[in-house]
Amino acid sequence: QVQLVESGGGLVQAGGSLRLSCASSGSIFSINAMAWYRQAPGKQRELVAAFTSGGSTNYADSVKGRFTISRDNAKNTVYLQMNNLKPEDTAVYYCYARKAWLDYWGQGTQVTVSS
Numbered sequence: 001q002v003q004l005v006e007s008g009g010g011l012v013q014a015g016g017s018l019r020l021s022c023a024s025s026g027s028i029f030s031i032n033a034m035a036w037y038r039q040a041p042g043k044q045r046e047l048v049a050a051f052t053s054g055g056s057t058n059y060a061d062s063v064k065g066r067f068t069i070s071r072d073n074a075k076n077t078v079y080l081q082m083n084n085l086k087p088e089d090t091a092v093y094y095c096y097a098r099k100a101w102l103d104y105w106g107q108g109t110q111v112t113v114s115s
Contacts, residue, residue: 002026002104004095009109012085016113020080022095022106028076033098036069036080038091038111048093049080062088085113 003025012018020036028034035050049059049069057069068081078095090113095106 002031002097002099004097004104004106006093006095006106006109009093009111011112011114013114014086016085017081017083018085018111020082020093020095020109020111022078022080024076024078024097026076027073028071028078028097029073031097031099034071034078035096036078037094037096038089039094039108040091043091045094051078082111085111087113087115089113 005023006020008018008020010018033050033052036048037045038048039045047060048063049057049067051057051069051071059067066082066084071078090111092108092110094108097104
């Protein structure tokens, strides 16, 4: 069983940067895939960035070139570096993990970007 805890959200001005962290209670080495999702008020939850066990990554078109997903296996942590933030990035960001065909979600961290 995997428990995920996000941190690093907050209020930032447009053009600023934030780094989100997702700490896992267990080793992420055995996790099939990890990803960051976000959900803005009144909108569907959408995939932002994904990092698979094979080392591949993919990003939403809206964040390509601005966001970077990375990991630190020793710390059992996945990060999302967000640069050049825009007001449309405002949302609750959720960490996601998949292991043994089961889905796990963090509780989310709020990111608010002011214009």
